[in-house]
Amino acid sequence: xxxxxxxxxxxxxxxxxxxxxxxxxxxxxxxxxxxxxxxxxxxxxxxxxxxxxxxxxxxxxxxxxxxxxxxxxxxxxxxxxxxxxxxxxxxxxxxxxxxxxxxxxxxxxxxxxxxxxxxxxxxxxxxxxxxxxxxxxxxxxxxxxxxxxxxxxxxxxxxxxxxxxxxxxxxxxxxxxxxxxxxxxxxxxxxxxxxxxxxxxxxxxxxxxxxxxxxxxxxxxxxxxxxxxxxxxxxxxxxxxxxxxxxxxxxxxxxxxxxxxxxxxxxxxxxxxxxxxxxxxxxxxxxxxxxxxxxxxxxxxxxxxxxxxxxxxxxxxxxxxxxxxxxxxxxxxxxxxxxxxxxxxxxxxxxxxxxxxxxxxxxxxxxxxxxxxxxxxxxxxxxxxxxxxxxxxxxxxxxxxxxxxxxxxxxxxxxxxxxxx
Amino acid sequence: xxxxxxxxxxxxxxxxxxxxxxxxxxxxxxxxxxxxxxxxxxxxxxxxxxxxxxxxxxxxxxxxxxxxxxxxxxxxxxxxxxxxxxxxxxxxxxxxxxxxxxxxxxxxxxxxxxxxxxxxxxxxxxxxxxxxxxxxxxxxxxxxxxxxxxxxxxxxxxxxxxxxxxxxxxxxxxxxxxxxxxxxxxxxxxxxxxxxxxxxxxxxxxxxxxxxxxxxxxxxxxxxxxxxxxxxxxxxxxxxxxxxxxxxxxxxxxxxxxxxxxxxxxxxxxxxxxxxxxxxxxxxxxxxxxxxxxxxxxxxxxxxxxxxxxxxxxxxxxxxxxxxxxxxxxxxxxxxxxxxxxxxxxxxxxxxxxxxxxxxxxxxxxxxxxxxxxxxxxxxxxxxxxxxxxxxxxxxxxxxxxxxxxxxxxxxxxxxxxxxx
Numbered sequence: 001x002x003x004x005x006x007x008x009x010x011x012x013x014x015x016x017x018x019x020x021x022x023x024x025x026x027x028x029x030x031x032x033x034x035x036x037x038x039x040x041x042x043x044x045x046x047x048x049x050x051x052x053x054x055x056x057x058x059x060x061x062x063x064x065x066x067x068x069x070x071x072x073x074x075x076x077x078x079x080x081x082x083x084x085x086x087x088x089x090x091x092x093x094x095x096x097x098x099x100x101x102x103x104x105x106x107x108x109x110x111x112x113x114x115x116x117x118x119x120x121x122x123x124x125x126x127x128x129x130x131x132x133x134x135x136x137x138x139x140x141x142x143x144x145x146x147x148x149x150x151x152x153x154x155x156x157x158x159x160x161x162x163x164x165x166x167x168x169x170x171x172x173x174x175x176x177x178x179x180x181x182x183x184x185x186x187x188x189x190x191x192x193x194x195x196x197x198x199x200x201x202x203x204x205x206x207x208x209x210x211x212x213x214x215x216x217x218x219x220x221x222x223x224x225x226x227x228x229x230x231x232x233x234x235x236x237x238x239x240x241x242x243x244x245x246x247x248x249x250x251x252x253x254x255x256x257x258x259x260x261x262x263x264x265x266x267x268x269x270x271x272x273x274x275x276x277x278x279x280x281x282x283x284x285x286x287x288x289x290x291x292x293x294x295x296x297x298x299x300x301x302x303x304x305x306x307x308x309x310x311x312x313x314x315x316x317x318x319x320x321x322x323x324x325x326x327x328x329x330x331x332x333x334x335x336x337x338x339x340x341x342x343x344x345x346x347x348x349x350x351x352x353x354x355x356x357x358x359x360x361x362x363x364x365x366x367x368x369x370x371x372x373x374x375x376x377x378x379x380x381x382x383x384x385x386x387x388x389x390x391x392x393x394x395x396x397x398x399x400x401x402x403x404x405x406x407x408x409x410x411x412x413x414x415x416x417x418x419x420x421x
Numbered sequence: 422x423x424x425x426x427x428x429x430x431x432x433x434x435x436x437x438x439x440x441x442x443x444x445x446x447x448x449x450x451x452x453x454x455x456x457x458x459x460x461x462x463x464x465x466x467x468x469x470x471x472x473x474x475x476x477x478x479x480x481x482x483x484x485x486x487x488x489x490x491x492x493x494x495x496x497x498x499x500x501x502x503x504x505x506x507x508x509x510x511x512x513x514x515x516x517x518x519x520x521x522x523x524x525x526x527x528x529x530x531x532x533x534x535x536x537x538x539x540x541x542x543x544x545x546x547x548x549x550x551x552x553x554x555x556x557x558x559x560x561x562x563x564x565x566x567x568x569x570x571x572x573x574x575x576x577x578x579x580x581x582x583x584x585x586x587x588x589x590x591x592x593x594x595x596x597x598x599x600x601x602x603x604x605x606x607x608x609x610x611x612x613x614x615x616x617x618x619x620x621x622x623x624x625x626x627x628x629x630x631x632x633x634x635x636x637x638x639x640x641x642x643x644x645x646x647x648x649x650x651x652x653x654x655x656x657x658x659x660x661x662x663x664x665x666x667x668x669x670x671x672x673x674x675x676x677x678x679x680x681x682x683x684x685x686x687x688x689x690x691x692x693x694x695x696x697x698x699x700x701x702x703x704x705x706x707x708x709x710x711x712x713x714x715x716x717x718x719x720x721x722x723x724x725x726x727x728x729x730x731x732x733x734x735x736x737x738x739x740x741x742x743x744x745x746x747x748x749x750x751x752x753x754x755x756x757x758x759x760x761x762x763x764x765x766x767x768x769x770x771x772x773x774x775x776x777x778x779x780x781x782x783x784x785x786x787x788x789x790x791x792x793x794x795x796x797x798x799x800x801x802x803x804x805x806x807x808x809x810x811x812x813x814x815x816x817x818x819x820x821x822x823x824x825x826x827x828x829x830x831x832x833x834x835x836x837x838x839x840x841x842x
Binding site for chain 2: 016019020050053054056057058059060061062064065066068069071072075076078079080082083084086087093094096099120144
């Protein structure tokens with residue numbers, strides 16, 4: 001008998017009918033003989049609606065109270081799901097993040113999990129019951145307050161429970177068949193990946209692949225939790241995110257997937273005096289804003305001017321905050337001007353096999369050159385190469401590179417509406 | 422400096438605008454120098470909407486999960502209210518029933534408060550903050566589960582907090598000016614009562630007056646909490662529910678108010694054999710259904726038949742349950758038949774002065790006779806006389822009796838839409 005943790009996102013539990021359908025899926029897993037723990041998100045757009053409601057009351061909602069407000073979303077869906085399962089004749093109990101032992105720090109709105117003590121969940125399983133746990137929330141011991149986990153919170157709840165309970169697998173249910181070699185809505189010939197390593201999934205998620213949150217992938221990698229990303233609409237196998245098991249091929253594909261990301265912008269600090277420490281000054285003040293910097297490029301300084309340009313990319317949502325911070329330091333750093341470009345796209349190829357195979361960059365750059373696509377910035381890691389291009393040709397570039405690396409399938413991937421969560 | 426507990430019902434916090442308005446009211450009380458604790462209901466019709474949602478999922482929602490679901494309503498309003506108060510520059514913190522120390526038994530859906538240990542609320546007050554507590558909910562220590570208090574729950578939460586914190590007063594905010602000598606929508610010349618004793622309020626609430634729940638009134642009476650029922654729309658004094666204080670007149674009015682109740686039905690057990698123990702049998706089996714029996718009348722048995730009829734009134738909602746229970750025992754008890762009459766109305770006159778003044782019943786029965794209104798059943802207590810009439814003339818009877826006892830005011834009472842909660 002194995003222990004399975006299943007995570008269902010907001011679109012899977014959007015209304016009463018969906019909840020009843022998900023309940024049947026859960027009961028089928030239990031009936032097959034497994035112990036089942038479920039992490040569930042709020043119904044549909046509930047979280048966004050609650051945020052809007054808070055902003056109707058005040059433009060600056062208090063963080064502690066915001067967490068008290070938002071956590072009601074998952075409580076509603078978990079209670080309804082438990083009711084639905086019970087009406088199918090199976091024992092089920094719902095637990096808040098606090099009752100499930102999800103202990104976090106005190107950072108309201110973006111709490112980090114510090115410990116998981118799922119005693120009551122384990123007791124429910126021992127009683128033969130299905131345990132439903134509210135995703136996205138936890139409890140801080142010092143303040144005795146409820147917290148929310150921030151982006152990717154429900155995926156992270158599921159993975160954390162799987163780790164703490166020593167689950168055999170953590171199934172992430174979504175409305176697509178699994179992880180694809182590229183976004184099927186951009187690359188119709190993209191194929192579903194059967195298995196991908198945690199490191200590759202990490203890179204794919206960081207590069208724009210939306211099906212799994214990077215935070216949950218990293219948690220799973222660090223704690224050795226096997227993930228299975230699959231469709232809530234069919235019983236078909238999805239994509240396994242784990243290291244190879246006995247008997248599987250040990251060779252990794254050179255390229256696992258191609259990801260495109262349109263969420264970033266580029267800031268160029270023009271005319272930075274070429275004296276030691278300027279880059280440190282700039283990125284120290286940027287770090288204070290809390291913005292997540294991605295790629296950084298510093299050109300060689302022009303001998304004639306003694307100045308250089310430094311460019312970096314960051315989420316568009318952090319753009320104005322960082323520009324404001326930099327402008328306030330213009331005099332002390334001594335740069336000439338700032339440029340802001342929100343028309344960039346980032347293309348990444350990810351593959352574990354890159355480590356042992358030379359020429360991947362060359363193959364990538366050649367494919368782009370042959371398609372007449374200009375590369376503006378380059379950034380690499382052991383198993384990923386990213387390039388920045390113009391935003392308007394990003395999708396075309398992804399399709400070109402996908403084909404150039406032999407990833408195209410024979411048939412168009414069936415694509416479901418919705419983005420899953 | 423005094424400590425005031427304020428309770429706001431669902432219609433007072435129906436939307437963002439109302440919440441902001443209530444926040445200003447609360448801040449005004451705090452600014453005046455009082456310590457303030459607020460008990461709040463769910464926004465508008467949220468509770469009913471959640472119940473409907475549950476029934477969309479299953480016709481038989483599990484009781485534990487229903488409490489988990491319903492308690493989200495108060496959590497939403499308390500968090501928004503705390504946010505609104507903070508945006509006005511005052512410290513405020515929201516607390517769930519559990520966090521506020523509202524300890525109950527394990528009866529999901531109708532839990533009884535067994536203890537109140539408002540440690541965190543007291544700490545908030547000591548820090549100078551306003552404490553907002555979710556009404557209608559508590560926590561059971563044995564199961565470690567969240568419970569809801571059932572009907573009148575939010576009023577009861579407020580009164581229980583007031584008792585445990587030794588508050589100077591518990592203000593119940595509603596959308597009418599206070600408790601009236603009769604329902605102003607039925608008797609336009611009804612007047613607002615300035616002060617009523619707890620015992621009288623208990624009788625009025627039990628007799629159909631809807632502004633305060635009988636459960637909260639009884640809790641207040643037993644724990645010596647002064648209640649002040651007032652309008653959330655004006656700063657005017659409402660109705661004080663307490664015993665007279667120094668300097669106030671010690672004489673109670675003979676009649677404080679007239680109440681009408683259309684929520685009951687009458688069951689007549691026809692032809693009960695006139696042997697010892699039959700009434701006991703009947704009411705024992707009725708008690709097992711959990712129905713709340715109100716008035717009981719047993720006629721003298723007919724010498725010729727050796728049988729008698731027993732009539733009693735009960736909430737219409739309990740009607741079919743009790744009829745079913747009685748029918749199943751027809752043979753063992755030996756009665757001839759059952760009659761069910763849901764067209765009855767109950768009129769009650771309440772007044773502490775009744776204790777020391779004879780002739781109130783005579784005055785009541787005479788007023789009804791003069792108006793041609795037939796009395797079908799009579800029931801009395803120390804400070805209340807109730808009669809059952811036909812439902813269709815109840816309101817006319819209430820107006821007649823109100824005038825006959827000199828309760829009519831000079832002007833029509835201003836009546837606000839809505840029923841408060």
